[in-house]
Amino acid sequence: MTSSSLPADGIQFPQQIDLVVDALHQARLDWRAGHARHAEQGVYFPSRQSLKRISNELAIALFPLRFGPPELTAQNENNYVGASLESTLSQLAAQIRLELGYDAPDSDQKAIALNVERAIGIFAARLPDIRRLLDSDVEAGYAADPAARSVDEVLLAYPSLTAVIHHRIAHLLYRLGAPIVARVIAEIAHERTGIDIHPGATIGRSFFIDHGTGVVIGETTIIGDRVRLYQGVTLGGDPDVEGRHDVLRHPILGDDVIVHANASIIGRVTIGAGSRIGGNLWLRSDVPAGSIVEAPHPIIRQPS
Numbered sequence: 001m002t003s004s005s006l007p008a009d010g011i012q013f014p015q016q017i018d019l020v021v022d023a024l025h026q027a028r029l030d031w032r033a034g035h036a037r038h039a040e041q042g043v044y045f046p047s048r049q050s051l052k053r054i055s056n057e058l059a060i061a062l063f064p065l066r067f068g069p070p071e072l073t074a075q076n077e078n079n080y081v082g083a084s085l086e087s088t089l090s091q092l093a094a095q096i097r098l099e100l101g102y103d104a105p106d107s108d109q110k111a112i113a114l115n116v117e118r119a120i121g122i123f124a125a126r127l128p129d130i131r132r133l134l135d136s137d138v139e140a141g142y143a144a145d146p147a148a149r150s151v152d153e154v155l156l157a158y159p160s161l162t163a164v165i166h167h168r169i170a171h172l173l174y175r176l177g178a179p180i181v182a183r184v185i186a187e188i189a190h191e192r193t194g195i196d197i198h199p200g201a202t203i204g205r206s207f208f209i210d211h212g213t214g215v216v217i218g219e220t221t222i223i224g225d226r227v228r229l230y231q232g233v234t235l236g237g238d239p240d241v242e243g244r245h246d247v248l249r250h251p252i253l254g255d256d257v258i259v260h261a262n263a264s265i266i267g268r269v270t271i272g273a274g275s276r277i278g279g280n281l282w283l284r285s286d287v288p289a290g291s292i293v294e295a296p297h298p299i300i301r302q303p304s
Helices: 017-034 048-062 077-103 109-125 127-144 151-157 159-175 179-193
Strands: 208-210 228-230 234-236 264-266
Touching: 048 077, 048 127, 048 159, 048 179, 077 109, 077 179, 109 127, 109 159, 127 151, 127 159, 127 208, 159 179, 159 208
Parallel strands: 208 228, 234 264
Antiparallel strands: none
């Protein structure tokens, strides 16, 4: 049964639903016939729903008294975090194992298990470092935004922090050899916040995105310490090397750079430390340290 077997004017539900089922089956068979590498032989692939739960639990482990259940206190948080991490890291290991098995289906299962164990061990050991990085991000948001009344408000209510928490987790997993798991975690944050940060991007301490909607940060971007971005900023790839995955194609931002709303910095250009990039710019050139780059002032004409 193929899609051409379906009536041109649709079907009568539910009497002919079997036609749709058969046509969907044929579409899957056609795909598998032409894409043996992605043969869809079963659910042997990281699960978005599972990784959403894992991401939430990791956020709670990092900030138990802010994201955890209301019964948590400073006296019992360690017990909760310990029990939660034991379960969550086991679930994360299962997702990484699915990715490694999918990526190299003929690999020795024992070798895959050892790689997963190593990755999870390193990931767990670096969670305190992620927490400290995130503390610097929260403090940067509070310092930069006069509308923020407390660091807790920044942590709980700002989409920037949701995106950055996911990024700090995803970036470590990306570096540990689980790029698909990392990318799914990044896309979970993108869906929630409108902020799109590739897990390969390297971001320094005290990072803050004000408002955040529409921000895009590409895979090979490098961002220094104390950098601030506003909504609509794009740190994008060089279109001249599109399709080449081995090229460093995104910008480098030095320490203390500020990029204002709707600016696009494109390609492997370097923005020197302490520079300020104005809004609504398209920039493809290096900028010396300490520079101010602005668009021409608008022309205001008096009414006649």
